[in-house]
Amino acid sequence: MKRIKFVSNNNLQQEFSSAVRKKVNDYFKENNISPKGNTALFIQTGAMLLLYLLPFILVLTVPMNGWVAVLMSALMGIGMAGVGMCVMHDALHGSYSHVEWVNKILGGTMYLLGSNVTNWKIQHNILHHAYTNIEGYDQDIASRGPIRLSELAPLHKIHKYQYIHAFFLYGLVTISKLTKDFSQLIGFNKAGLTRQHAKHPTYEFIKMVIFKIIYLFIFIGLPIIFTPFLWWQVLLGFFIMHWTGGCILSTVFQMAHVVEGAEQLHPNSEGNIENDWIVHELRTTSNFARNNLFLNWYIGGLNFQIEHHLFPHICHIHYRKISPIVEKTAKEFGFDYNLKPSFTNALISHIRRLKELGMQTASV
Numbered sequence: 252m253k254r255i256k257f258v259s260n261n262n263l264q265q266e267f268s269s270a271v272r273k274k275v276n277d278y279f280k281e282n283n284i285s286p287k288g289n290t291a292l293f294i295q296t297g298a299m300l301l302l303y304l305l306p307f308i309l310v311l312t313v314p315m316n317g318w319v320a321v322l323m324s325a326l327m328g329i330g331m332a333g334v335g336m337c338v339m340h341d342a343l344h345g346s347y348s349h350v351e352w353v354n355k356i357l358g359g360t361m362y363l364l365g366s367n368v369t370n371w372k373i374q375h376n377i378l379h380h381a382y383t384n385i386e387g388y389d390q391d392i393a394s395r396g397p398i399r400l401s402e403l404a405p406l407h408k409i410h411k412y413q414y415i416h417a418f419f420l421y422g423l424v425t426i427s428k429l430t431k432d433f434s435q436l437i438g439f440n441k442a443g444l445t446r447q448h449a450k451h452p453t454y455e456f457i458k459m460v461i462f463k464i465i466y467l468f469i470f471i472g473l474p475i476i477f478t479p480f481l482w483w484q485v486l487l488g489f490f491i492m493h494w495t496g497g498c499i500l501s502t503v504f505q506m507a508h509v510v511e512g513a514e515q516l517h518p519n520s521e522g523n524i525e526n527d528w529i530v531h532e533l534r535t536t537s538n539f540a541r542n543n544l545f546l547n548w549y550i551g552g553l554n555f556q557i558e559h560h561l562f563p564h565i566c567h568i569h570y571r572k573i574s575p576i577v578e579k580t581a582k583e584f585g586f587d588y589n590l591k592p593s594f595t596n597a598l599i600s601h602i603r604r605l606k607e608l609g610m611q612t613a614s615v
Contacts, residue, residue: 255382255518257528267584268529274576275562279569286565288347295548296357299337303330303363307470310488311477317484324488328495331425334360335500337551337567343372346566364496365466366428369455370435373444380563384508384515384535385524391508392515395420399608400505402515406612414605421501422494429467432459502598506539507556509608510600512589513537532560533581537589538574539597546594547571554597557588 259265279286306323309315315323341347342358361368374390382388386403394404398417436459439445440452470492474485507513514534518524524531536556540546547554552567558574559567578588591597 253522255385255388256523257526257531258523259525259527259530261527263584264527264530267580267586268527270584271529271561271577271580274580275565275573278573278576284569285349286346286562286569287349288341288566289568292341292347292566292568295551296338299330299333300360301330303327303334306330311473314479317480320480320484320488321491324491325495328492328497329499331364331492331496332499332503333549333551335364335496336503336553337549339364340551340553341566343368344376344563346564362462362466364425364428365463365470365493366425367432367436367459367462369445369448369450369459370432370439373439373448374435376563377444377448380560383532383560384513386515386517391504400509402608402611403517406609410609413609414602417605418498418502421505422498424501425497426490426493429463432463502601503550503553506591506597506601507537507553508535509604510537510539510589510591510597511604512587512600513604529561530586533557533586533588536560537591537597537600539591540594541571541574541590541592543594554594 306326310320310323338347338357339360342354342356343361345351345354347354347357358368361371379389379391384392386392386401392400394401397409398413398420399406399410433456436445436452436456440456445452445455471485471489474480474488475482478485480488513536516524516526516531516535526534538557539554541554543554547570552559552570555567555570555574558565558570558577561577562573565573578590581588591600
């Protein structure tokens with residue numbers, strides 16, 4: 252894969268990048284606190300794992316009717332999304348703890364979602380974070396059949412109503428990863444991305460197969476064996492869990508990059524982005540609902556995506572404190588800080604952007 256370079260001769264951009272890094276680093280030094288997780292994060296981790304696993308344990312051990320089981324499945328989906336956003340995300344960025352084995356173990360909660368650590372690190376940590384909102388590099392805006400998230404993707408008639416059907420399809424994201432992970436890893440292997448990150452392609456593929464089998468045995472096999480529910484009822488509950496978790500995860504992530512004001516920047520004829528990387532991240536990312544404490548807690552600070560993209564090594568626990576620093580610095584240098592005041596504002600903005608992309612011809 253050809254690397255894109257971020258090249259800027261704009262002194263103001265370079266000064267801003269240096270200033271915002273210094274001010275955020277000074278915040279941690281002056282307050283003598285670690286940029287990694289703290290007791291609040293450990294409590295949050297326990298709560299999310301409990302929300303995910305306790306309903307499952309109850310299904311296996313307590314007699315219940317079908318409607319209660321459906322409720323348990325939905326709660327598991329909410330907990331699954333919470334684990335992904337609050338635990339796995341920080342751990343796989345290395346921002347959960349200074350201790351690497353702690354990050355590795357908690358990053359392994361990705362397997363509880365039925366997905367794959369290596370794939371996620373390449374797709375998210377490398378491609379998405381390095382090339383945010385760049386068509387052909389950032390797979391988070393890659394067109395997926397009926398959904399068009401990129402200005403450069405082909406426009407089809409079905410995209411006209413994507414602002415309606417997209418949310419149903421968002422719910423299929425995690426369950427589709429059960430099989431899509433294989434083709435994605437094969438693609439990464441062919442592109443040389445797996446080896447670039449010190450991973451052996453064959454070993455990673457075998458490991459993926461083993462973890463998928465274990466996951467399916469636990470979350471489908473055990474309920475079939477130990478509960479009175481029929482196989483199709485178990486599969487229905489499994490689908491409800493994944494659809495709930497997938498819809499939450501996808502919607503939250505898209506509200507950070509596919510909203511009004513979050514730009515989709517394209518390389519020039521030489522393959523360069525004419526921005527400093529920090530400025531590029533600022534221009535392609537959005538925050539929302541900064542003062543909603545419950546939302547900030549449940550979604551692991553992913554409503555502070557600007558801070559996350561500028562400082563992925565910092566734990567989400569600190570985003571609310573450093574957000575005003577980043578915003579003030581950006582405005583001092585004359586850069587926009589894309590902040591939607593509430594969850595509703597951000598959701599409406601995402602819907603409007605989906606509608607726009609569903610009618611907008613490809614740009615160059």
